[in-house]
Amino acid sequence: MCMSMKVLLCISGASGVIYGYRLLKALSEMENVEPYLVVSEAARGIMDLELDVDPEEMKALAKTCYEPDDMGAPPASGSALYDAVVIAPCSVSTLSKVAAGIGDNLITRAAAVALKEGKKLILVPRETPLSIIHLQNMVIVSSAGGTMLPASPAFYGNPKTIEDMVDHIVGKILDSMGLENQIYPRWESDHRTSV
Ligand SMILES: Cc1cc2nc3c(=O)[nH]c(=O)nc-3n(C[C@H](O)[C@H](O)[C@H](O)COP(=O)(O)O)c2cc1C
Secondary structure (H helix, E strand, C coil), rough: CCCCCEEEEECCCCHCCCHHHHHHHHCCCCEEEEEEEEHHHHHHHHHHHHHHCCCHHHHCCCCCEEECCCCCCCHHHHHCCCCCEEEEEEEHHHHHHHHHHCCCCHHHHHHHHHHHHCCCEEECCCCCCCCHHHHHHHHHHHHHEECCCCCCCCCCCCCCHHHHHHHHHHHHHHHHCCCCCCCCCCCCHHHHCCC
């Protein structure tokens, strides 16, 4: 029997909500993945500003979409057995709460659950520059078993569009979860020209 991978995608209130949208789209197209979604209050405002996508259309890509204040929803409990929790983009506010073990909404609680249950947790911050507080919080999350995957796309694939750049990070997130994908061009040494 082939089991589906349960992935909770959380979109928090950082610029770059397109990372969350493109990741959700990619996950929804994978046969062996069940994507679940939580969008923070702050992220909803930023989606209005940055993303030309109908929120209802986006929600429809997920198996279930939970409210960020619904602390009784399955992702709040380790017994719900999510295989991975991804926060993309991850605001530094949410990063700081995760580092401090604060679970004051469904996103921060799900992250705390992933860490305590030894499940995959991936945080995708966009913020720049970073203060010592942000950097130390990243070290704490990483030491606790989380993966810090900053939204810093590479250029060796000669991206032509914003989507190409976003998909580089989406591909890295999928790689980190062990999900096979061809969403971004991988480096091959015969791509070298004069280097
Ligand atoms: C237009 C806009 C862009 C923002 N961009 C960022 C950002 O890139 N990174 C960040 O950490 N916070 C950013 N913020 C601030 C967060 O939205 C704010 O700290 C919020 O409380 C985060 O809440 P959440 O983590 O629960 O989603 C932005 C806010 C606005 C209004």
